[in-house]
Amino acid sequence: MRMLEIEGNSSGWWGLIGLFGLLILIALGSVYYMEHNGHWVTGMSNQVVWGTPHVFAVFLIVAASGALNVASIASVFGKPMYKPLSPLSALLALALLAGGLAVLVLDLGRPDRLIVAMTHYNFKSIFAWNIYLYTGFFAIVGVYLWFLLERKMNKHSSKVGIFAFLWRLALTTGTGSIFGFLVARQAYDAAIMAPMFIVMSFAYGLAFYLLVLMALYSWTGRDLGDFVIDKLRGLLVVFIAGALYMAVVQHLTNLYATEHHAVERFILLEGGIYTTAFWIGQVLLGALFPIFLLLYPGTRNSRQALGLACLLVILGGLAQMYVTIIGGQAFPLVLFPGMEVSSSFFDGQVASYTPSTPEVGLGIGGIAITLLLVTVGVKFLKFTPETLGDEAMDPHYKAE
């Protein structure tokens, strides 16, 4: 199968470069504004210390490991159909991680001290582990990509692919454990955070991958047949259902313990925006409706419906991160169980948080970095097959 770069000279291509470049400039302007004035100009506070940038950053990092799955299916599970889909999968994984990390780093109180994070390590910190997991991911997936693209190294690609798959499991375990290891907060402190993030990454990463794949093949006029699309659609349904299952188990477990009733009541019933983001965003639009679109006979064969479902999975993923990260902080810390507390420092109160424009600007900038890297990458290297039409992909293809 012939792998090709895209021509990348059309006005559409330049338009995308211009759009993503502009969004990145807006993000950089937002960072300058926030860092120059200090974080008081954002919606973040001493109550909600991680805000919208973290919603985007963690989402992109989780999606990054999920985007590698398509490649893993070829290398780890030996499905040859996925082999030609692998290079784009690896490229998107690297680009998503780069976008997510950029947002995370640019929101630090002292981003100028990033070098300190490379020279001083506290090895008990899950954040310090993550620095290794993230840089390791770049290195391993980078080598994997090289082996996939370099014909001479191709025979070794599945070995590196297996290693990359194990590494990505560790990486998402690390990301989920950022929250899972927080013993003090009612909404976190749960072992399920790590496996839940892994299953969610499958769905978010595949949704991102499908959107990029469909846009690329549609805009370059290449053939993307139903055989490939049907396989990926089926996978997406399983992944979305799996992510929903993990969320159900998380809440059911909490609902069983009286200790957690207050935080569950907050998220599921009385949390205002967080309750809406959970039921409407994460569950309805992010899971149930996409599953319906992907299975209902009237829409299951529609590319538009598939595109919409992918978009909804991504928006549902952002809603899930909003509920997890911001909702989890908005619910007050419990210093005195069973007591009513109040103070000048908002003890016992649900914290208010409104995303500010620069925070959203920075978060969207992360997505723009991802898409810019992909748009430039596919122009200069042979990431994608010339065709993914059924006659090339379907072993049982019969010309009509």
Add this chain to the structure above:
Amino acid sequence: MSDETLHNDARRRFLGGLAAMSGLALAPGVTLISPARAEGASSDVRWGMLIDINKCQSDCDNCIGACAAENGLKSHGRPTTDPQWIRKVSVKDPSSGNEKSLPVMCQHCANPPCADVCPTGASFKRADGVVLVDRHICIGCRYCMMACPYKARSFVHEDIKGQKPHMPRGKGTVESCTLCVHRIDEGRLPACVESCETGAMVFGDLNDPNSGISQAVAKYGATRIRADLGLDPGVMYQGI
């Protein structure tokens, strides 16, 4: 030599002896402090605080004012982002209506979660149990604020003016109660303890069984906030 000179000489020797004796008497106190300054904090000591809530008046905020003055903490009129190293928390039992007010600050845990999660090691525990932030290597990630069960930490959300030389701070880093480490290294009490007129706050060495704080804890018992987490805070309470 006249009688008067002899008398003066004897008096001088007597006063000299007295000075030497008082020097000996003071020496333990002095040596307690000086090695700590010369060689760093010692794990022989564990600084702690015992707060008797029954002596703490709900309308009194001397400790908060003293902390702010000592450490140069100023309000910008933005309560959600202004730093608060110590605060008074009202705790009401909904079943009985019983209400109490108590100061809460960094609890200086023996097993501090803030130090566990800090990627660079900027959050750390000194050998004598004081939990601090090294502002030189804090990158402002705020993970420690997520991890602290006591909401004890503040992020510096804006530029700081009028800093105290003994308490350098910085925009974009995290900070919290230092137990007035600059004062205790000089053998003085933390500002909040010194300002407490009712004697509700007792400061001392928890490792020394003869210290006032150890004896009070041994005699009357003490409660730790969120003791279930097993963090072994150095700040303890009576009357919760």
